[in-house]
Amino acid sequence: MNRRQRAEEYAPPPDEIISFRNVNKIYKSGHSTNYAMDDISFSITKGKTLSIVGESGSGKTTFGLASLGLLEPTSGHIYFQGKNISKLNKSQQRDFRSKTHMIFQDPYSSLNPYDSIFTTVSAPLESFQKGLSRSERRGRAAEMLDKVGLSPGIEFLDIYPKSLSGGQRQRVAIARSLINDPEFVVADEPTSMLDVSITSTVINLMKSLKNELNFTMLYISHEIATSRYIADDMAVMNLGRIVEYGNPDEITKSPKHPYTDLLIRSYPRAGVRILPGEERHTDYNVYNGGIKGCTFAHTCPFKTSECETTKPELRKISHEHWVACFHPIN
C-alpha cells in the first residue's frame, strides 16, 4: 500500500466511527481569519451519543456538517469507518449518504411545505432502498411515525407540515432521519426552536430512540444540562478547538478547563456571548495562521506565558477525562 492509499483508507479500531485528523476550516474576510475548526484531531466513539457544547460561534455546527461531508474542510482529513470521506468513489459516497443523516435546528425550514408527511419521511427509502413498493414505504413510514410518537402513524401520512405544531414537525424530521436505519446521526440543537414545554419530551424521545435503534449520535447544543442528560461523552468547544472531553457527569461536576468552568457557571446564559472581550483574537500571535497558544488565554484568570505561546493538546487526566490546558482546575 502506498502513502496515498494509506491516507484514504485504514482499518479503524472497533469502537471508532468517525475520525478527524488535523482538520481546519478557515473563513477569511478582509484582514480577519476565522478558524471555525482549528487543527481538530478527534474520534467519535461508535454507538455512543457525543454531545458538543460551546458558545455561539465556537464551531459546533461546522464540526457537525464536516462530519457528514456537508462542508469541505480547508485542510486535514475526516474518516468514516476508516475511509477518507473526501476520497470516496460514487458507490462509497452513496453508501456514506445512506448511513448518515442530519436533524436540523429549525423544523419549519427543514421540512418542505409542499411535501406530504409520507413523502418527507420516506424520502431516504426512495433514495436508498429502490426495491420497496409504495405500500411497503407507506408501511415503514407509518411505523416510524408511531415510533416518534405521531400515532397512529397512518393518519399522519397524507397531511402536510402546515397542520403540525413545531414539536410535531421536529418528530417528523426525526422520523425521516431514522427511517433508513442510519449508523450516524447529527442533531444540531434540535430543540432550540421549540417551545420549552416540549423540549424535554423531544430529548427523551431521542434518547430512547437512540437506545432502541443503536446508532451513533452527535448532539450539538450550547446547553450543558441537556447535553449531560442525553450524552455518553461530552466535548467542549472554544473558538474552533476541543478543549475538554470525557464523561459528561465528571465534566459537569468537576470541569478541568477554565473555559468549561465559566460555561457551566454562566448557565443558563451560556448560549449568548457573555464573556468580556469575547472576540476572535486572530490578528495576534499568528502561528501557522491560527492562535499560537490557548484560545482561552486572553480571558483566562490562570494564564501563564506558556499559555500564550504554546498550543495545549488534549491529554488524559483521569480514566474518562481529557483536557487541553496547562493549568487545569484541581
Ligand SMILES: Nc1ncnc2c1ncn2[C@@H]1O[C@H](COP(=O)(O)OP(=O)(O)OP(=O)(O)O)[C@@H](O)[C@H]1O
Ligand atoms: N459560511 C460562513 N462564512 C463565514 N464564516 C462562517 C461561516 N459559517 C460559519 N462561520 C463562522 O465560523 C465560526 C463557527 O461557526 P458555527 O456556526 O460552526 O458555530 P456554532 O458553534 O454552531 O454557533 P451557534 O451556537 O451560534 O450555532 C463562527 O465564527 C462563524 O461566524
Ligand SMILES: [Mg+2]
Ligand atoms: Mg450552530
